[in-house]
Amino acid sequence: xxxxxxxxxxxxxxxxxxxxxxCNYSTTSDRLYWYRQDPGKSLxxxxxxxxxxxxxxxxxxxxxxxxxxxxxxxxxxAAVHDLSATYFCAVDLGAxxxxxxxxxxxxSLAVNP
Amino acid sequence: GxxxxxxxxxxxxxxxxxxxxxxxxISGHTALYWYRQSLGQGPEFLIYFQGTGAADDSGLPNDRFxxxxxxxxxxxxxxxxxxxxxSAVYLCASSSQGVSTEAxxxxxxxxxxx
Numbered sequence: 001x002x003x004x005x006x007x008x009x010x011x012x013x014x015x016x017x018x019x020x021x022x023c024n025y026s027t028t029s030d031r032l033y034w035y036r037q038d039p040g041k042s043l044x045x046x047x048x049x050x051x052x053x054x055x056x057x058x059x060x061x062x063x064x065x066x067x068x069x070x071x072x073x074x075x076x077x078a079a080v081h082d083l084s085a086t087y088f089c090a091v092d093l094g095a096x097x098x099x100x101x102x103x104x105x106x107x108s109l110a111v112n113p
Numbered sequence: 114g115x116x117x118x119x120x121x122x123x124x125x126x127x128x129x130x131x132x133x134x135x136x137x138x139i140s141g142h143t144a145l146y147w148y149r150q151s152l153g154q155g156p157e158f159l160i161y162f163q164g165t166g167a168a169d170d171s172g173l174p175n176d177r178f179x180x181x182x183x184x185x186x187x188x189x190x191x192x193x194x195x196x197x198x199x200s201a202v203y204l205c206a207s208s209s210q211g212v213s214t215e216a217x218x219x220x221x222x223x224x225x226x227x
Contacts, residue, residue, distance in 0.1 A: 004155075033215055042204065043156070043218040050213055088155050097144050098169055099208050099216040103155025 002027045004091050006104035014112055016078050021107045023072040023089035031092035032072050033101065034063050036085045043088070047074075079111045115139065117219035119205050125225045126195055134190040134222045138207030145188050146208075146216055147180055149201040156204055162188060195226045 003026040013019050023032070034046040047056045049065035049072060056063050060083065062075045072089055086106040094100030118137040126132050138145050143164055148156035158172040162182045170180075177195075182188040192199055202223050206216035 035218075042220045043206075045215045045217065048213065048215045090155070094161065094169070097163060097208070097210055097214075098161045099144065099146060099206070099214075100158050100161060100169060100172075101148075101156070101216070102158070105153070105155055 002091065002093060002102050004089060004102050004104040006087075006089055006107050008107060009105055010108050010110075012110045012112060013076075013079050015080055018078065019076050021074040021076070021087055021089075021109075023074070023104055025070050025072075025089075025091045025102075027070075027091075027093070028067075029070075029091045029093060030065075030067050032065050033090045033092065034072070034074055035088045035090065037088065037106070038085050046087075076109075081111050081113065084109055084111045117205055117207055117217055119203075119219040119222050121222055122220060123223045123225075125227060128195060128197060128226055130195055132192050132195055132224065134192075134203050134205075134224070136188045136190070136205030136219060138186065138188070138205070139209075139217055142207035142209050142217075143185070144208045144210070144216075145182060146206040147188070147190050148204040148206065148218075150204055150221070151201045159190075192224075195224075197226045200224055200226045 032049045035043040047063040052067040054065045090101035090103045145162040147159040150156045161169040164185045177193045202221040204221045206218045208216045
């Protein structure tokens with residue numbers, strides 16, 4: 001059974017600090033996604049990582065994928081309050097066009113002044 | 114609108130009743146997915162449509178759950194004889210052709226079975 005494990009599950013950090021969220025998974029896949037979810041809202045796509053060594057950056061967030069280690073990281077640089085949300089990684093097990101995503105439990109991030 | 118639209122946004126039903134949840138995907142997206150999300154959990158895959166056909170229904174928990182997409186656009190998730198354990202947020206997503214495309218999610222339908 002595929003497992004997708006995120007850590008930490010809860011993260012409280014101060015504005016201006018840096019931190020990394022880790023996503024480990026237990027089966028072979030070279031497609032991994034990061035999503036953001038605000039309370040009571042739906043899921044917003046952040047990053048699509050499609051190959052080993054992929055690195056993508058958007059603003060204060062940077063995501064990377066190491067398919068050999070079955071590890072993805074989401075790095076937060078100089079956090080601001082607006083980044084407070086739950087962040088999910090999802091591993092794609094689908095073939096072809098099928099986005100059959102297996103999700104972690106999410107990391108609930110609170111950025112405090 | 115340009116996004117995935119789901120109706121209703123909230124549904125409260127009695128145990129044993131039948132419910133239908135509707136999803137209107139992004140125009141032109143041939144792939145459509147249903148997921149459900151329980152409180153404090155990540156979403157759980159239910160079913161994938163490519164066009165009108167259910168290409169992967171491996172996530173449907175049992176035969177009380179059924180989904181259709183008769184014209185390759187709008188989809189309906191149908192749940193018979195609802196149980197309290199069916200309470201969750203049901204999310205619909207769609208994506209365009211191609212292995213590198215991501216799924217775009219709707220706001221979800223919060224189903225509560227009392």
